Amino acid sequence: MNPFSSGTRLRDMIRAIRACKTAAEERAVVRKECAAIRASINENDNDYRHRNLAKLMFIHMLGYPTHFGQMECLKLIASPGFPEKRIGYLGLMLLLDERQEVLMLVTNSLKQDLNHTNQYIVGLALCALGNICSAEMARDLAPEVERLLQFRDPNIRKKAALCSIRIIKKVPDLAENFINPATALLREKHHGVLITGVQLCTDLCKISPEALEHIRKKCTDGLVRTLRDLANSPYSPEYDIAGITDPFLHIRLLKLLRVLGEGDADASDSMNDILAQVATKTETNKVAGNAILYECVQTIMSVEDNGGLRVLAINILGRFLSNRDNNIRYVALNMLMKAVTVDAQAVQRHRATILECVKDSDASIRKRALELVYVLVNETNVKPLAKELVDYLEVSDHDFREDLTAKICSIVAKFSPDKIWYIDQMLKVLSEAGNFVKDEVWHALIVVISNASELHGYTVRALYRAFQTSAEQEILVRVTVWCIGEYGDMLVNNIGMLDIEDPITVTESDAVDVVEIAIKRHASDLTTKAMALVALLKLSSRFPSCSERIREIIVQFKGNFVLELQQRSIEFNSIIAKHQNIRSMLVERMPVLDEATFVGRRAGSLPGTASSTTAPSVSLPNGVSKPVAPLVDLLDLSSDDAPAPSSSGGDLLHDLLGVDLSPASQSGAGKTSNSGTDVLLDLLSIGSPSAPSSSSTIDILSSNTSNKAPVSPLSDLSPLSLSSRATSNAGAAPMMDLLDGFSSSPPTDSNGPPALPSITAFESSHLRLTFDFSKQPGNPQTTIIQATFMNLSSDTYTDFVFQAAVPKFLQLHLDPASSNTLPAAGNGSVTQSLKVTNSQHGKKSLVMRIRIAYKINGKDTLEEGQINNFPRDL
């Protein structure tokens, strides 16, 4: 005998492991045991195989690798005795899962055991098959299982029924073979068989419409009868739980009836009486009774309308909601969520109670309640509800704030009756939980502020006050800094005072203080600091008295390690110091941002990713700026290399705010220095005098209102737009050219190449895929495609994989996707960028084949398609 296989018994090994005081000791014991087991395996030791596997299972449970024992399971299963098979199958289920190829080797043994004369061995095989079979095994062994559904012993029949569920889930095509044997099970008396039979029928109905039709027609009445007999049955000790006979069977019957009654008036009609009986007669002082009621309510809500029953159901939920047991309250909230779609009015009646649940000490209940409140909000009740939620925000748990903030912002944005209320609520949220607010939320807030011209003064004063108390909230700081930059004069002079306001006195230097605090705060990130620099520049013009102080603050950043800040600092300093004469024009107030396009874009794009990478672009061959490009380029401070002249307000907003400050944006700085001319001149030399666009540039600076889309936002060209990338090759253009305001050549900006529109590349009932295009300057052959996937169904997709193929004349490069999980119902999306190089640019258009694989509830789904609707000239 091997010296290592000391033959410690399982019990001794467990004791030894439990006696270990440290993890290292435990590892040592396990290592020694594993070595002994391996040695024993190598010797092909029959006597101890059984014990070794049991030990391995224990070791596996502790989290150590045990793959070397997999073959031992197979050997044990193949041996003739019951004890060996029993432990072998247990090991198989524990140590392996359906994805391991070793599993295929067991198919044959399984087949033999399914036909074994000993029914317990048949039971073991069914159990293993039901728990871990793969699609291939399901196909191979389905006939055996189908036969076993009629086995003489009920305990085998019930196992075969559950095994069938696994098989039809793995291979839905096999469903039709199981319809007849499954319906036969519904007539059984044995509870185990009945429970599993009902479950099998429920799953069949979900998988195959054919099965649903068949079972609905043939079995509805029988099931109603079974449920009635069960509900009226006398006390039976074997199945009794808290005075109810077999609640498990109750629940499964109700579930199947729900599937059958949904969308079918006749079937629903035939079950009305029994549903009413269960809903009224069930004992409710124990979990089991409540479980049945809960299921019953769910069924009543799903089957075709019967007013009376629904009232009954809603009343039951109301009772649940006021129950002291947290579990019952939780399920009530869960159920009310579903009831909202059926009878929102009835659910509204419980609003006060639900609102209380948002403040519960239990996180699970809070989450449910918040989601419910969220769907209950409408125009009429938004004010009180939002107030409650905002008030609660102040005292809520830290880890709950993120959810809560997102929901409040969404409610407020969706239902706000007027702008002042919206701004008020948002300010409260920002001051309480500013750090949890997502980018698109505060972008939207700024768009609204910008549009509410009568509220500018009010807003900036409110922000100033909020800043005094909540300067630690980053997003609040950003919004404040932006508003002070834009409307600082209104803050100081109390312009646009509303009746409801208390007057405050703010001096010019107080306003500058705020920005200085923001820029010098250690916690401020790059975006905030960059925004603060712009605000300072703006203030330097608004408050001439503070100009020198502002310049000093700005100058402090000229040696900043972050290029973006350094560059801004140097440029702005130069504007303040040397170009007094144009400063006021440069830093005029931003144009009103177009709300409609922003909202539209937001709806179309994704939370958090609405950056200019998705902006449509014009093609720029060989780096020679086309007329439109440099103009709009001015606005593009964002990170991507492709100049993304945008025609929508949303883009401008992002760009103007300079929110996408990733390192890439600094690449532009190099170009500036190359041109070797004065920075400012460079910046302003938007087009060379000979460039056809110069006239439109002049239009801008001479404040002529031009209606051309890409130009008009520039009429109030903000300093933020002083991007070095605007530098055209003709860097030496004299400034006067730009400023004298007259030009002989007519405006030609409309001749610019059109922006590339986004396309919906693929759409099915579950999924939408949109493509946004952009080009890199100087590389017309290459198109960067930003693919955005939206989930249109109500299930979350996991293991999401997108694949694409292109013909030979194209080259495709796929970047990793942003996530492999796609949240349900458009609650987010996955983005992935693709780079396509077209070697036949100008001759052939793009074409692509795509394949999208994902899992819904663990079930593989595959979608394929071809995309032919690319814009031409890509």
Add this chain to the structure above:
Amino acid sequence: MIHFVLLISRQGKVRLTKWYSPYSQKERNKVIRELSGVILSRAPKLCNFVEWRGHKVVYKRYASLYFCMCIDDEDNELEVLEMIHHYVEILDRYFGSVCELDLIFNFHKAYYILDELLIAGELQESSKKTVARLIAAQDSLVETAKEEASSISNIIAQATK
């Protein structure tokens, strides 16, 4: 359906795991780690449900052990709670007032019982008596096999004396 069953001790030690949906070993470890963190830290009187990665986990504490089952969103949480209790009662009857040590040293028995109760993540039997009977029958099969083996070896031993 039930995606997995998990028994963890108060100290976060795993006492039983049963996976009805495919999870790789890495995912399993992650699931166990995450869930034990969430569940063990919950205060005693809170509800027995935790929402987790789009699923729900129903858990219940019995003495030093937490019994957890992960279910789909549309499943009946209260029923699963009852199912956990059902399993515990069967264990209790089988071991005679079960304790954590029983489940440590006889973990395979706990698995056998679970396999008579659930297959493919669905309930198999609502009668505790039937489960007990089936387990007893299989245990006695094992016993007879063992006795036979030992009597054969006895006979061999005597014959070769």
